[in-house]
Amino acid sequence: MSEKYKVDAIDQKILSYLVKNARMPFLEIARECGISGAAIHQRVKKMEEAGIIAGSSMVVKPKALGFDVCAFVGVQLVSTNQYPGVIEALKLMPEVVECHFITGEYALLLKMFCRDNEHLMDVLVNTIQNIPGISRTETFISLDQAIERPVYVKDKSVVSG
């Protein structure tokens, strides 16, 4: 995780492709960028080593895996300094896919996928509420996800912005 690497215009162009399709052949990217496949390979490797690329993932529709319910959970802590144990406990819960420290009413905001409302209820009451350090939660069920996409990577080779 050395934070020294500087993403240049070619890196950015490479990422703009790989963010949209992680399996795009390096040789195809090479042709688009006008450099060799070996150069793409080395740049990607460097970005992986620098932690700029944190991995890759097939995007699977949660519903196909039996996760019909997506929910956000605002979490209040008994005291803020209890967070390390809380995070460790949350990491053990497969339902939790994101956890953020946020400003405002709640200390943490979780994103979760559950099989159904019963599963969500069970997780909230029997798991989350039993984690020492958590005082109160509020649950926002996602009825529909209208937008889902990777972080925007501008392809700087297009000179117009």
Added chain:
Amino acid sequence: MSEKYKVDAIDQKILSYLVKNARMPFLEIARECGISGAAIHQRVKKMEEAGIIAGSSMVVKPKALGFDVCAFVGVQLVSTNQYPGVIEALKLMPEVVECHFITGEYALLLKMFCRDNEHLMDVLVNTIQNIPGISRTETFISLDQAIERPVYVKDKSVVSG
């Protein structure tokens, strides 16, 4: 997007690998699953056609791209039936990576990446607040993301849960 496909234990095992590494060679998955590479290829293709696999993506750290600020924005609408135009407007904003219809105080919950607080401010005041149909917003800045991972895919070949 035919919703008829049933994900079986082998599909699930395939997905459990590809969710963690989208570039894992099909032949390697084949060896793990004990079937041929062509069979993996056929199954992945079917899952893509069925919409179960919705693509793939390199996971890029937003900070490396100059997005230092992650924020969640709760959005209240003037009236709920105005949502189609609002969604279209939000889709045009590169900062918005997720948009959910949620239960509770807000109609929509957005996840956004901005360059800095100034950029966030600009987006909130000059773009979001100007979208017809949006009445009020509340912003929760993510100070740190403690957990980030794909949806849980149980590898059913491990018979123990």
Added chain:
DNA sequence: ATTGAAAACCTCGAAGA
């Protein structure tokens, strides 16, 4: 940092059980 070349490896359609 980039290159070309070479060997190993992978993809993916076809055809058959």
Added chain:
DNA sequence: TCTTCGAGGTTTTCAAT
């Protein structure tokens, strides 16, 4: 749905620039 097969494409490394 699985298999084998194979042509063509891709990955990965390396010495040289």
